[in-house]
Amino acid sequence: MTNKIYQTVILGSGPAGFTAAIYACRAGLEPLLITGQQLGGQLVTTPEISNWPGRFDNPNGSDLMETLEKHASTLGTQFLYEYIVEVDLKGDIKTLTTASGQVIQTKTLIICTGANAKYLGIESETQYKGKGVSACATCDGFFFRQKKVAVVGGGSAAFIEALYLANICSKVYLVHRRDSFRAETALVKRLTELQKDGKVEFILNANVDEILGDGNKVTGMVVINQTGRHEIELDGVFVAIGHTANTQIFEGKLELEKGGIIKTGFGFKTQTSVPGVFAAGDCADGEYRQAITSAGTGCMATLDAEHYLQEKL
Ligand code: FAD
Ligand code: NAP
Numbered sequence: 001m002t003n004k005i006y007q008t009v010i011l012g013s014g015p016a017g018f019t020a021a022i023y024a025c026r027a028g029l030e031p032l033l034i035t036g037q038q039l040g041g042q043l044v045t046t047p048e049i050s051n052w053p054g055r056f057d058n059p060n061g062s063d064l065m066e067t068l069e070k071h072a073s074t075l076g077t078q079f080l081y082e083y084i085v086e087v088d089l090k091g092d093i094k095t096l097t098t099a100s101g102q103v104i105q106t107k108t109l110i111i112c113t114g115a116n117a118k119y120l121g122i123e124s125e126t127q128y129k130g131k132g133v134s135a136c137a138t139c140d141g142f143f144f145r146q147k148k149v150a151v152v153g154g155g156s157a158a159f160i161e162a163l164y165l166a167n168i169c170s171k172v173y174l175v176h177r178r179d180s181f182r183a184e185t186a187l188v189k190r191l192t193e194l195q196k197d198g199k200v201e202f203i204l205n206a207n208v209d210e211i212l213g214d215g216n217k218v219t220g221m222v223v224i225n226q227t228g229r230h231e232i233e234l235d236g237v238f239v240a241i242g243h244t245a246n247t248q249i250f251e252g253k254l255e256l257e258k259g260g261i262i263k264t265g266f267g268f269k270t271q272t273s274v275p276g277v278f279a280a281g282d283c284a285d286g287e288y289r290q291a292i293t294s295a296g297t298g299c300m301a302t303l304d305a306e307h308y309l310q311e312k313l
Contacts, residue, residue, distance in 0.1 A: 005093060005105045006032050008305050011084055012112035014041025015291045016281025018068035019298035020110045025075035027306045032104065033072065034096075036083045040065030041114050042243070042282070043291055045136045047164050052291060061138075064291075080104075089253050089274045092312075107312075108276050108305040111250070111262060112298055115243030115282040115289070120152065124211040125239070132218025132236045133211060137161040140236070146170045147235035150221055152208055154178060158240035159187035162200065165238065166191070172200050173232060175223060179204040203232070211237055245283045254279075261286045268304035270297060278305050 010020045013035040024031035043049065043061035050058045073079070082098040089109070096104045117135035119125055125133050134140040137151070141164060149169050151162040154176035165172045174191065181188050194200040205225050212220035212231070220233045245260040255263040255273035262279040264270050270278045280301040281294035 005107060006030070007106070007309060008032075008108045008110060008302070009034065009094075009096065009104060009106040010110045010112060011096075012036050012041065012114055012281070012283075013039050013065075013069065014043065014112060014114045014281055014294060015065075015068065016112035016114070016283075016294040016298035016301075017041070017110075018065070018072045019295040020112060020280060020302045021072040021077040022068075022075055023299050023302035024110075024305070025072070025077055027302065029302070029306065029309075030076070030078070032078045032080060032106070034080045034082055034084060034098070034104075036113065036246075039081070040069065045138050046160060047138050048160070049291065068295075084249060087249055087253060089277055092276065094276065108278065108308060110298075110301045110305060111247075111272070111277065111279040111283055112281045112294070112301075113246040113283045114294075115245050117239070118242050118244055119239055120208055120241065122208065122210065124213070125208075125237075128211050128213050128218050128237070131216060132213065132234075133239065134236065135239050137164045137238050140238075141165050141168050144169050144236045148233060149173070149236040149238060150175050150203075150232065150234050151238045151240055152176075153240035153242070154181040154183060155240065155242060156183045156187055157242070159183040159191050161238050161240045162191055163187065163194075166194050166200055169236075170199075173203050173234070174200065175203045175206055175208060175221070177205070177207050206230075208237075243282065243289075245286075247283050257286065259286055268308065270301040270304045271308070276305075276308060278308075 007029040008031045010017050010033045021033045046061040048058050084096045086097040088095040094109045148171040150173040152175045162174050206223040209224045210222040247260040262284040278301040280297035
């Protein structure tokens with residue numbers, strides 16, 4: 001353990017973490033940003049961002065996140081390419097332990113640990129993960145060129161995945177458990193258009209019962225709807241049914257809501273149930289979960305941390 005006590009440590013390198021770091025640098029807090037295992041966060045897996053203000057060139061997620069990282073770095077953010085496995089949040093100085101055993105001390109902590117892909121939780125899905133079952137079309141879509149795939153889910157992520165795969169695959173089924181969608185209207189419209197030439201097909205009011213395979217790879221899927229069990233021949237299944245907050249290390253240490261979302265609003269808007277500990281982005285938001293709202297709350301968390309430190313002086 002070094003003797004250094006940081007003014008602020010930021011956990012996570014998504015839009016919330018980088019924005020928190022940019023504001024912390026400008027406030028003279030000399031932040032340490034611990035990137036976690038996914039540098040750039042969730043957005044690095046997406047091929048197109050069309051709603052980041054000012055970027056009407058629709059950059060891919062990696063490009064956008066590289067610009068944020070560069071901005072934070074140029075202003076002087078110190079980076080640690082590690083992830084935190086243990087926290088002690090009691091008292092004025094918070095202690096964090098990294099996976100490699102480094103111990104870090106800080107007066108304020110800004111948690112921006114985001115969220116992780118959810119899976120359906122059926123046995124056959126686990127069996128075929130990496131053998132045709134994926135949660136990331138940008139990462140794995142290439143393996144399914146001119147093949148048949150299904151995307152499960154009815155939110156924006158499912159529609160983005162399906163649109164991306166429709167450019168690569170011979171057929172894309174969108175399988176959703178209801179007949180209305182959470183996805184943005186513009187995305188629904190774009191995918192609906194592609195139904196006309198038969199490239200895309202919606203399978204609605206249908207639950208996935210089983211992923212079929214030959215032991216080595218996916219060969220199909222069984223769905224159940226009002227008319228019974230139906231088998232679809234497939235080469236790949238992309239699960240896009242939302243995310244769970246990455247907050248397991250805070251269980252029993254911070255107040256959490258349903259789905260592991262960190263509860264905020266204790267004194268300062270972004271302060272958690274422990275003074276000096278702030279949270280921003282998807283890990284503290286079960287509702288909006290956008291890149292821009294994450295960046296916005298990242299900014300708020302740093303401003304709150306700054307005010308907290310000033311009150312302590
Ligand atoms: P994340 O981006 O999830 O980043 C979390 C960070 O925390 C990661 O760097 C991770 O490595 C780190 N971390 C986790 N645990 C630890 C730990 N223990 N220690 C240290 N670090 C840790 N939103 C839009 O506005 N527009 C879009 O077009 C859009 N497209 C999307 C497409 C897909 C496929 C997905 C999945 C989401 C999309 N979203 C989009 C939502 C957007 O990605 C999220 O709202 C946003 O990334 C959340 O930012 P965040 O900084 O809170 O967390
Ligand atoms: P989401 O909006 O929560 O949608 C999840 C979808 O999966 C829902 O349709 C849900 O069905 C379905 N689902 C959940 N659990 C399921 C299960 N066990 N079995 C079958 N289906 C299940 O999640 P998301 O699509 O990942 O989006 C997350 C956030 O990122 C949202 O805020 C979204 O706006 C944002 N995002 C934005 C963009 C963009 O371009 N603006 C792109 C991607 C993501 P029900 O509808 O029946 O609940």
